[in-house]
Amino acid sequence: MPTPRRHFPPRRPAGPRLRRRGLAIGIDIGGTKVAAGVVDAEGHILREARRATPGSQPREVERVIVELVDELSSDYRISSVGIGAAGWMDLEGGTVLFSPHLAWRNEPLRDNLERLLRRRVLLTNDADAAAWAEWRxxxxxxxxxxxxxxxGTGIGGAMVxxxxxxxxxxGVAGEFGHQIIMPGGHRCECGNRGCWEQYASGNALGREARELARANSPVAQELIKAxxxxIEAITGAVVTELxxxxxxxxRELLEDxxxxxxxxxxNLAAALDPGTFVVGGGLCDAGELLLDPARRAFARNLxxxxxxxxxxxxxxALGPRAGLIGAADLSRVNRVAGWGR
Amino acid sequence: MPTPRRHFPPRRPAGPRLRRRGLAIGIDIGGTKVAAGVVDAEGHILREARRATPGSQPREVERVIVELVDELSSDYRISSVGIGAAGWMDLEGGTVLFSPHLAWRNEPLRDNLERLLRRRVLLTNDADAAAWAEWRxxxxxxxxxxxxxxxGTGIGGAMVxxxxxxxxxxGVAGEFGHQIIMPGGHRCECGNRGCWEQYASGNALGREARELARANSPVAQELIKAxxxxIEAITGAVVTELxxxxxxxxRELLEDxxxxxxxxxxNLAAALDPGTFVVGGGLCDAGELLLDPARRAFARNLxxxxxxxxxxxxxxALGPRAGLIGAADLSRVNRVAGWGR
Known part of the structure; x- marks a missing residue:
């Protein structure tokens, strides 16, 4: 049951036409930094601010969020605040089930923040926020x-x-990176073996490159030199740059x-039959060196x-700010399957 | 664009409350038989009829459908006819993209049948029809x-x-059986290797049992005797009975x-996070001998x-008539994502 609302308009899903007016603040809580921005109804960022991630303690994170909102809302009239973070939020966008960067567990984070900020707040998964931004x-x-x-280091996923x-x-759909595609394969931090993200992520790229370098293969000399x-300093980003x-x-490693x-x-197309896959994240800096072999393997295995x-x-298309933009927009239009039903 | 409607009410999606009145005929076109029934708005079958599958030629299949509808509608007022078949139908339920039992290809099967039957017709995938029946x-x-x-012989899938x-x-989502879970594994009739249905279907059970029998293992003597x-006569059904x-x-083979x-x-839970999986089809005759190890492996790999x-x-819950019941009900209520949008 929703708790009674206070000084801001009631939360309800947008009608058939998304509400177009008003500015929202989007906040993306990452492992090293918290990025925030004022986002208009066309997805443009009007102003940005950021802080170092202050640790995962609820009070510290709340303090940073309030600071950022205060800073950004001084010159703008803000209708709502959307917060995206890695992890699992409940379906209503009110509490954190599990997050690597947020120590809330089943606490009413949204209600806490709405009290502090006196604005409508939405809490969402970062992959969901990014997908929403790319769709909008x-x-x-x-x-x-x-x-x-x-x-990125792993694979985030979401569907619109x-x-x-x-x-x-x-509220925990979209964990595509944890489909097991190689039973008994590489160990995954989720506790299983053979998850897709152990084969198709920035971490996977770095691991393969380090293994090659450790074998002291003649073909790995550029990597070792870089x-x-x-060798432990070889990451996916290093490989991508080379x-x-x-x-x-x-290039071969990226092709793999x-x-x-x-x-x-x-596999996802077999299950979901989407019209479009949008692929983002840091590993996409490799561009066609990654996507061209991906398209060929997709066509061969569909x-x-x-x-x-x-x-x-x-x-x-939106780069690393997709999560911030999406969180802001979602807080305004609130179109999640299940909400409002 | 829809073609102009004729002597029956226009096709449109049901409102928030499903239309509750009227009887519909459901027809399930299988490899060996065509089963049909009059289905009421509560999913009860009031009368049934069946024919041998007459080959895949469009005119022959049409003739059998018309015969069945004529036979079943003599004592009932029928508002619509739903047809379920293995294969891929377009999103609108009008044409067959591909089907092992139906030779139509991009022909307006629905319009042909509506002309012949003078009733609203819906064409749908058999797995979709069964899922709809189980949901309703x-x-x-x-x-x-x-x-x-x-x-069954493979794995059908659908989502509500x-x-x-x-x-x-x-219109081709739900092909869960063709997620590749063992790259380079068993050849699948879809043209790939390592599809899930090569490991978790009636066919997979039969293949494993035959392999064991061919190896003349002492543990396979009951199978060979049966x-x-x-040995070629060992099927999944034989193993299930034993x-x-x-x-x-x-039992070990079923456990595998x-x-x-x-x-x-x-894997599907990682991607889709459903509240319930409903598992049906012939292989489910094995009951807990199959589902108990499945539940344990699910819990271990989630x-x-x-x-x-x-x-x-x-x-x-509905057994082999689920497809027939679902096709009938879908023709009446027409609730498919995408339709009417």
């Missing part, structure tokens, strides 16, 4: 069945189906990761190929 | 996020999300298949276990 303003605009993938975020029965012999500079080994990406996308239209695979 | 009248009643799996069948962008030495009679080897089933369901509510795994 980015590479997924107009797509009735959109699946978004964020390739029929103009609503589909978050599942308990980190002056400190690949863009033309290093054939780094791209193939796993395409295979996992084919079940029913030749008898069905195939989904497009597009690079995300 | 069976083991999935009241579930806001339902995923259905039909275990927020009271609508979710069929994807092009088919009087004709398992129910207590044969330890057949159940474990693959649970692992694939855990990503985020311990931090999230887990979906229930339930056996389908």
């Amino acid at each position: 303003f980015g590479a997924g605009r107009g797509e009735p069945r959109l699946v978004c993938i964020t390739l 189906l029929g103009g609503r975020l589909e978050r599942g029965r308990y 980190v002056e012999g400190d 690949a863009r500079d033309g290093d054939p080994t780094s 990761v791209g193939e796993w990406l395409g295979l996992g996308l084919a 079940t029913g190929r030749g008898f069905r239209p195939a989904a497009r695979i597009e690079r995300a | 009248f069976g083991a999935g009643r009241g579930e806001p996020r339902l995923v259905c799996i039909t275990l 999300l927020g009271g609508r069948l979710e069929r994807g962008r092009y 088919v009087e030495g004709d 398992a129910r009679d207590g044969d330890p080897t057949s 298949v159940g474990e693959w089933l649970g692992l694939g369901l855990a 990503t985020g276990r311990g931090f999230r509510p887990a979906a229930r795994i339930e056996r389908a």
Whole structure:
């Protein structure tokens, strides 16, 4: 049951036309920094601010959020605040079930913040926020069945189906990175083995490159040189940079990761049949060096190929601010499947 | 664009309350038989009829459909006809994209039949029809996020999300059986290797049992005896019967298949987070001998276990008539995501 509302308009889902007026603040809580911005109804960021992530203690995070909102709202009339963070939020957007960066557990974070901020607050998963932004303003605009993938250290995922975020029965849908595609394969931090994100993420790219370097393969010399012999310093970003500079080994490593990406996308297409996949996240800095092999592997592994239209695979358009933009917009329009039902 | 309507009411989606009145005929076109029935608004079958499947030629199948509808509608006032068949129908329920039992390809089958029958006709995938029936009248009643799996020779799948069948962008969602869970694994008739249905279906059970029998393993003697030495005659159904009679080897084989089933369901839960899985199809005759190991493997492989509510795994309630009942009901209420938008 919702708690009684106070000094701000009641939370209810937007009508068939999304509410178009008003500014919102979006806040993206990451592992190292908290980014915030004033976002208008067309998805433009009017002003930005950021802080270092203050640790995961509820009071500290609340304090930073309040500071950021105070700073950003001095010159703007803000109707609502959307907060995106890695982890699982409940379906209503009120409490944190689990998050690596937020120590709230089943506490009414939204209500706490609404009391402090005297504004409508929405709490959402960062991948959901990014997907919403891409659907509203980015590479997924107009797509009735959109699946978004964020390739960072792991794989984030979200779906916008029929103009609503589909978050599942308990709000934890979209964990595509934890589909097991190699039983008995690499250990995943989720506790399983063989999860997709162990094969198609920035972490996977770094791990493969380090393994190659440790084997002291002659083809790994550019990699080893780039980190002056400190093999543990080889990350996905290092490989991506070398690949863009033309290093054939780094390109092969990206190709391997791209193939796993395409295979996992084919699995998602079998289940979900989206019209478009939007692929974002840091690993996408590799651009076509990643997406071209992914598209080929997707086409090769799509079940029913030749008898069905195939989904497009597009690079995300909004970059690292997608989460902030999406959180702000969601707080305004509130279109999540399940809400308001 | 829809073609102009004729002597029957216009097709439009039901309002928030499903239309409750009227009888519909459901027709399930299978590989060997065509089953039809008059279905009321509570999902009860009032009368049934069936014919042998007449081959896949459009005119022959049309003739059988017309015969069945004529026979069944003599004593009942029928408002609509729903037809379920294996394969892919377009999103509007008007044409067959691909079907093993129907040779129509991009022809307006629905319009042909509406002309012949002078009734509203809906064409749908058999797994979608069965899922809809289980959601409306069976083991999935009241579930806001339902995923259905039909275990037969392969794996059929469908989703009912927020009271609508979710069929994807092009109408071919739900092919869960073709998620690749073992790259380089068993060849699948879809053209790939390692699809889930090669590990968790009636066919998979039969193949594993035949392999064991061919190896002439001492543990396979009951299996070999049951088919009087004709190893090729060992099917999933044979194994299931022996398992129910207590044969330890057949139980082990079912357990293996159940474990693959649970692992694939855990993958679907990661992506879709349903509240309930309903599992039906012939292989479910094995009951708990299959579902108990499936539930254990699901619990063991669910990503985020311990931090999230887990979906229930339930056996389908409506049996082999689910497809017929669902096709009839869908033709009446027409609640498919995408339709009417």
